[in-house]
Amino acid sequence: MKPQDIVAAKSSLWIFGYGSLVWKPDFKYRRSQVGYIQGYKRRFWHGDNFHRGNDESPGRVVTLIEDDDATTWGVAFEVSGSQLEESLKYLTVRETVRGGYVTKMVDFFPDGEDRFPVQALVYIATTDNPLYLGPASPEEIGAQIAACRGNTGHNLEYLLRLAEFMRSSCPQVEDHHLFAVETAALTVVSYLLAAQ
Numbered sequence: 670m671k672p673q674d675i676v677a678a679k680s681s682l683w684i685f686g687y688g689s690l691v692w693k694p695d696f697k698y699r700r701s702q703v704g705y706i707q708g709y710k711r712r713f714w715h716g717d718n719f720h721r722g723n724d725e726s727p728g729r730v731v732t733l734i735e736d737d738d739a740t741t742w743g744v745a746f747e748v749s750g751s752q753l754e755e756s757l758k759y760l761t762v763r764e765t766v767r768g769g770y771v772t773k774m775v776d777f778f779p780d781g782e783d784r785f786p787v788q789a790l791v792y793i794a795t796t797d798n799p800l801y802l803g804p805a806s807p808e809e810i811g812a813q814i815a816a817c818r819g820n821t822g823h824n825l826e827y828l829l830r831l832a833e834f835m836r837s838s839c840p841q842v843e844d845h846h847l848f849a850v851e852t853a854a855l856t857v858v859s860y861l862l863a864a865q
């Protein structure tokens with residue numbers, strides 16, 4: 670499904686971010702809202718050879734894996750008018766061309782009582798993507814993240830900013846995978862610093 674097909678007759682659109690978009694959307698939007706989607710779990714199973722790694726040493730970034738019992742928290746951004754076309758053009762390069770993600774429409778549930786779900790566009794890396802790395806232990810993922818750097822910065826920054834977002838914006842949510850990978854990466858970094 671192409672973003673332009675989704676928005677052909679829309680004057681506004683919600684875009685759900687669950688990785689770097691939560692702290693660095695880099696596009697103009699009308700408003701944002703913390704909330705969640707259901708039926709997916711966030712995992713560091715996608716490779717990144719541009720933003721957080723390179724061809725020889727790809728970084729690890731998050732994607733969504735279908736899981737009926739799971740919920741993933743993040744931020745949805747509402748774009749409208751000229752923002753709609755500009756944001757999709759930007760995200761097509763950032764997430765699809767360089768990241769290998771595909772798009773889907775999902776129900777986004779804003780945090781808070783008496784809120785109704787809205788349809789949101791989400792970018793997901795699938796298993797047939799050549800950059801898809803698949804499952805690994807938190808220790809393996811953490812070690813890879815601790816060692817990788819790309820054009821946008823160190824892979825560790827990506828991990829730490831995502832963990833900080835979850836602690837500050839969703840303190841009631843325990844993201845076991847995210848926090849296990851964070852602990853593993855910080856352990857590797859502490860060993861590297863101690864060895865200097």
